[in-house]
Amino acid sequence: MKIKIKSWTGVATWRWIANDDNCGICRMPFENCCSDCKLPGDDCPLVWGQCSHCFHIHCIMKWLQSQQLQQQCPMCRQEWKFKE
Amino acid sequence: MSSVRLGYGSDRLVSNSQTKKRHSSDEENPSSPLQSRNKKICLEAQKEDIENMDRQKHANFSTMAPNGVRSMGLGKSKGSEKKVLSIKNLKVHQVAAVDHVSESWACLKEAVVAIQESRKLRENLTQEDLYRCVDNLITQRSPAQLYADLRDLTETHIKSQLENFINSSGDRLIFLRQVNDCWTHHCHQMKMVGNIFLALDRGYVLQTAHVSSIWDMGLELFRQHILEEVIVENRCVDGLLMMIEQERGGETIDRSLVKSLLRMLSSLQIYHKVFENKFLMATEQLYSREGQRLMQERDVPQYLQHVEKRLNEENNRILHYLDPSTKRQLIYCVEKQMLNEHKTALLQKGLDQLLDQNRRKDLSLLYSLFSRIKGGLDYLCSQFNAYIKTHGKTIVINPEKDRVMVQELLDFKDKMDGIVSDCFCNSDRFVLALKEAFEHFINQRLNKPAELIAKFVDGKLKAGNKEATEDELERLLDKIMVLFRFIHGKDVFEAFYKKDLSKRLLLGKSASVDAEKSMLSKLKQECGPGFTSKLEGMFKDMELSKDIMLAFKQNLQNMSKNSTLPLELSVNILTMGYWPNYQIMEVEMPSDMVQYQQIFTKFYLGKHSGRKLQWQPTLGHCVLKAAFPNGPKELQVSLFQALVLLLFNTTDVFSLDEITSRTNIEDTLLRRTLQSLACGKARVLIKNPKSKDVNDGDKFIYNKDFSNQLFRIKINQIQMKETSEEQQQTEERVFQDRQYQIDAAIVRIMKMRKIIPHNLLISELFDQLKFPVKPADLKKRIESLIDRDYMERDKDNPNTYNYVA
Numbered sequence: 041m042k043i044k045i046k047s048w049t050g051v052a053t054w055r056w057i058a059n060d061d062n063c064g065i066c067r068m069p070f071e072n073c074c075s076d077c078k079l080p081g082d083d084c085p086l087v088w089g090q091c092s093h094c095f096h097i098h099c100i101m102k103w104l105q106s107q108q109l110q111q112q113c114p115m116c117r118q119e120w121k122f123k124e
Numbered sequence: 125m126s127s128v129r130l131g132y133g134s135d136r137l138v139s140n141s142q143t144k145k146r147h148s149s150d151e152e153n154p155s156s157p158l159q160s161r162n163k164k165i166c167l168e169a170q171k172e173d174i175e176n177m178d179r180q181k182h183a184n185f186s187t188m189a190p191n192g193v194r195s196m197g198l199g200k201s202k203g204s205e206k207k208v209l210s211i212k213n214l215k216v217h218q219v220a221a222v223d224h225v226s227e228s229w230a231c232l233k234e235a236v237v238a239i240q241e242s243r244k245l246r247e248n249l250t251q252e253d254l255y256r257c258v259d260n261l262i263t264q265r266s267p268a269q270l271y272a273d274l275r276d277l278t279e280t281h282i283k284s285q286l287e288n289f290i291n292s293s294g295d296r297l298i299f300l301r302q303v304n305d306c307w308t309h310h311c312h313q314m315k316m317v318g319n320i321f322l323a324l325d326r327g328y329v330l331q332t333a334h335v336s337s338i339w340d341m342g343l344e345l346f347r348q349h350i351l352e353e354v355i356v357e358n359r360c361v362d363g364l365l366m367m368i369e370q371e372r373g374g375e376t377i378d379r380s381l382v383k384s385l386l387r388m389l390s391s392l393q394i395y396h397k398v399f400e401n402k403f404l405m406a407t408e409q410l411y412s413r414e415g416q417r418l419m420q421e422r423d424v425p426q427y428l429q430h431v432e433k434r435l436n437e438e439n440n441r442i443l444h445y446l447d448p449s450t451k452r453q454l455i456y457c458v459e460k461q462m463l464n465e466h467k468t469a470l471l472q473k474g475l476d477q478l479l480d481q482n483r484r485k486d487l488s489l490l491y492s493l494f495s496r497i498k499g500g501l502d503y504l505c506s507q508f509n510a511y512i513k514t515h516g517k518t519i520v521i522n523p524e525k526d527r528v529m530v531q532e533l534l535d536f537k538d539k540m541d542g543i544v545s546d547c548f549c550n551s552d553r554f555v556l557a558l559k560e561a562f563e564h565f566i567n568q569r570l571n572k573p574a575e576l577i578a579k580f581v582d583g584k585l586k587a588g589n590k591e592a593t594e595d596e597l598e599r600l601l602d603k604i605m606v607l608f609r610f611i612h613g614k615d616v617f618e619a620f621y622k623k624d625l626s627k628r629l630l631l632g633k634s635a636s637v638d639a640e641k642s643m644l645s646k647l648k649q650e651c652g653p654g655f656t657s658k659l660e661g662m663f664k665d666m667e668l669s670k671d672i673m674l675a676f677k678q679n680l681q682n683m684s685k686n687s688t689l690p691l692e693l694s695v696n697i698l699t700m701g702y703w704p705n706y707q708i709m710e711v712e713m714p715s716d717m718v719q720y721q722q723i724f725t726k727f728y729l730g731k732h733s734g735r736k737l738q739w740q741p742t743l744g745h746c747v748l749k750a751a752f753p754n755g756p757k758e759l760q761v762s763l764f765q766a767l768v769l770l771l772f773n774t775t776d777v778f779s780l781d782e783i784t785s786r787t788n789i790e791d792t793l794l795r796r797t798l799q800s801l802a803c804g805k806a807r808v809l810i811k812n813p814k815s816k817d818v819n820d821g822d823k824f825i826y827n828k829d830f831s832n833q834l835f836r837i838k839i840n841q842i843q844m845k846e847t848s849e850e851q852q853q854t855e856e857r858v859f860q861d862r863q864y865q866i867d868a869a870i871v872r873i874m875k876m877r878k879i880i881p882h883n884l885l886i887s888e889l890f891d892q893l894k895f896p897v898k899p900a901d902l903k904k905r906i907e908s909l910i911d912r913d914y915m916e917r918d919k920d921n922p923n924t925y926n927y928v929a
Contacts, residue, residue: 042751043769046758047692048717051630051743054728054735055700071700078657080701082668086734094734 056086058094064115065099074098088123091116225264228257233277235320239313240281254320267328274321275341282310282349289356296363297378303360304381306350307388314342347392360385361399365406372410372437383445390447400450404457407438411461419466424474425486431462431493455496464497471507479511482539487547501553508548509557512540516565520573529573530580534603537562563610570896571616571855577607578620585640586633597639605646613895614651618659619858621647623704623850625659629666630696630743661702669696676727693720697728697737705857711741711763712788714770742793750808754831759808760838764789764797769808776826780818796841798824806830806837862895866905869893874915874927882923 058070063086066075073084074096088094093115095103104111104120111120235254238245261270285306289299318325318338329337336344351357364385367377389395411434418427438458442451463470470490478486494500519525519532540558548554566573581604584597592600611617628634644663648656673694713721725737744763749756761769767787771778778786784794795818802811802824810825811818869892873885880888889902906925909915918924 043773044749045691045717045766045770046747046749047694048720048746048763048766049630049632049744050693050695050721050724050763051698051740052695052725052728052737053698053700053703053706053740054732054737057734057736073701078654079661081661081699088734 056094058086059092060094063096063099064093065095065103068096070094070096089113089118090121090123091118092123225261228260229270229273231257232261232320233273236274236277236317237281239316240278242309242313251320255323258321258323262323262327267324268332270321270324271328271335274317274324274338275345278314278317278342279345279349282345285310286350286353286356289350289359290353296359296366299359300363300367300381300385303350303356304384304388307346308384310342310346314339317342343392347394351389351392351394351398357398361402364399365403368403368441369406369410371441379444386445386447395447396449400447400453403446403450404453407454407457408461411458412465415462415466419469423477424470425478425483425489427470427474428486428489428493431458432489434458434462435496459496463493463500467494467497467500467503471504475504475507476511476515479508479515479540479543482543484543484546487543491548501551505553505557508554509561512558512561513565516562517568520565520569523572526572526576529576530604530607533566533573533607534600537603537606559610562607563612566607566610567612567896571613571858573607574611574613574616575620575851575855577604577611578617578624580604581621581643582624582628585635585643586628594636594639597636598642601639601643601646605650608647609650613858614655615861615895616855616858618655619704619854622659622662623854625662626703629662631745658702661699665698665702666696669694672697672728672731675731676724679727680723691716691720693724695724696743698740704854706740706742708738709741709790709793710788711767712786713741713767752830753828756835757830757832758836759806760836762797762841764793765801765839765841768794768797768801772809772826777823779823780820783824798822800839800841804839806832806839808839862897863905865895866893866897866902867909870902870905870909871914874925878927879918880925881921882925885925 056070060070062069063074068074070086071080073080076098077084077096085097086094087097087100089100091113093113095114100114100120103114112118113120231249232254235245235249237243258270261267288302288306321338325338329335351360364382367382371377371379386395386399389399414434418430422430435455435458438454439451442448442454446454475490478490491501491504494504516533516536519529519536525532544550544554544558581601584592584600584604608614608617625640628640634640640663644656644659647659676695721739728737729735741763746761746763746766748759748761748766748769750759750769759769764787767789768783771783771786780795780798783789783798784791787794789797798809798811798818799816801807802809802818803816808827808830810827812823812825866889869889870885873880873888873892885906886899886902890897906915910917910925913928915925915927918926
């Protein structure tokens, strides 16, 4: 029997690589979006800090804007820097 | 007035042209004194005549007999022209003759008696003379005396008539004719008498209170002496009732006789008293009996037709001879006896049948008849509602009919819509009842209708469904949306719809993107953007995947121009949240496929950092090129089927265990895959021993003799078991989602109220939750929230909850 694959349609699902299930700020699962968004995925992405903590981008931005003096990670109080 | 002339075969007529003629002849011979005197009289007569005509115009006959006695005169007036000349001499003679009171009265009496006896008047007595007599008597004696004398005269005559009736032994019809003749005659003579005594009518009667006109006096006497005589009255009314009953029984009767007699009764103002009540009673009895009898004998449509016929007949009766004032009561009586009394029985006996058989004409009739009776439409409406509920329930409740449920629902809805718009005038309350009933019965069975509707839509949106054009499909979707609107558990629909949509999208089975989008927009319109956001996300994923694949292919070309890739890969990348959850599974794949997969993964993660890709082999599918001895074929198969088939490139025979170890496909899935390859329609493999199910130790052999008319062959996966399992999973997921919603609702209410008794909480929950729930489920959720310290039972009153902040 001679069989060759001509074309292959695969299916893959993607998820965020995060060190936790839930966002530390809004407590929503990373699978879902932050409380301000309607849809998860590209519309409500995650960001990682150099301290290795991650949050919904909308959540951490809101947090950082509310910080007057120093911008700290809400989890570990280290200075917040986006991971490149 | 003209009738008067006719009455006593009269004599004189003055038409203008003739007077002129006479004038001219006078002028020719002015010397004759006799002639000039004649001329004077002529002029006088003319004057009087004109005067009379004037009076006639204003004459006040309170109740004119409608028998048309008056209308005959004019035509014949010409016939009497010839006699005009002979009168002149007579008049001369009379002016002198009638000047004495008693003589005047004698004259008048003679005239009246002559009229009463329908005799001709004495030749030498003209109307002019009679007028003069009346004038004389009024001036020389009192008008009251004259009136009283006339009254006596009339009374005597009428009394004498009575004898005829009392002694009459003829049958009723003859008797009625007699009465009628007497009546017409009476009218006739009273009018003539009235004309003679015009001066009395115009002067004395008008000026004196409590004296009725001569005409009215005649009527009163007639009533008093003839019709108030019990025998006459009874015979007359009974006779009339008998004739009407005969007509109702289908015989033809002399309608003009009945009409004339009934007019007589109204003229005498005893119609209501002596006739109407009896008539209505007779009607009531007749139709009450008929209604009861026919309800037994006839089926409902026939009965309804009969009622309509009866109503028409009665209306006709009113038009033809009954007094219009009877109409309301008569029709009401028929409606009451024929419809109102039987409305329950009618609908119970006939409505279901009519609706079942879609007999629109009869239903329209039913509607129009029921709209006549008070509360009839309400009753009809509630019965209609009940019918839909029971009939709809039979469609929905039976699990054996699941396959055809949605189609039947659609047909049923169509039929009922048609009936409401065609037969029930699209009346609001019926439209509402229809909706209410549908909503009620469709939710009698939890979840299943929602699931089946989703499946039905799937079937229609799937490729290969060529039975409908785009327009038809669109209309169908609209109809389905109407059904969807009735369903309470919309989340169940969403779950199943999502599952089916994912299949359509991933396997490329969708018939038309336009149709999908239109369905989506309908759902969005119906349930708001929250309901469809995930479904829209699925479409977005599909489009994003296309873009990524384009970029990937370009990237491939740039990277490895020398190495040609053996197969074409396209990947659908799904965002976890939008799609249904899929079982994660690892399988063994040929090394080139694994490598290819890795290249793509690397490419994708390079573009999107912070993500993890999970391949879903259960959803993949392939197109295979297969070289059979009987010719090359192209096979459309699932990834699993492809993996199994690829094994046979090296060896022709494999046992089940060998395949399992080499592909690492989960056992039940593998068995199903093998079944599809060896036991389906297109058998690429041969199973040994042959049987329908795959058992342990079975061997599979490459089918060298495989042949098929088609070049491209699709090998279907076997789905039976999968669906029932999947169905359960989907349902479970829906129930889980519902639990969260219940929790959220409870907390919302608690947060607002702080303290709330149990019953109130439950009823508020029923208001808030949009899907059907059982109180037991709610209790469970409340318990769970108490355990998690969201709320607590009040220490004093265990039936009350406190919110715990």
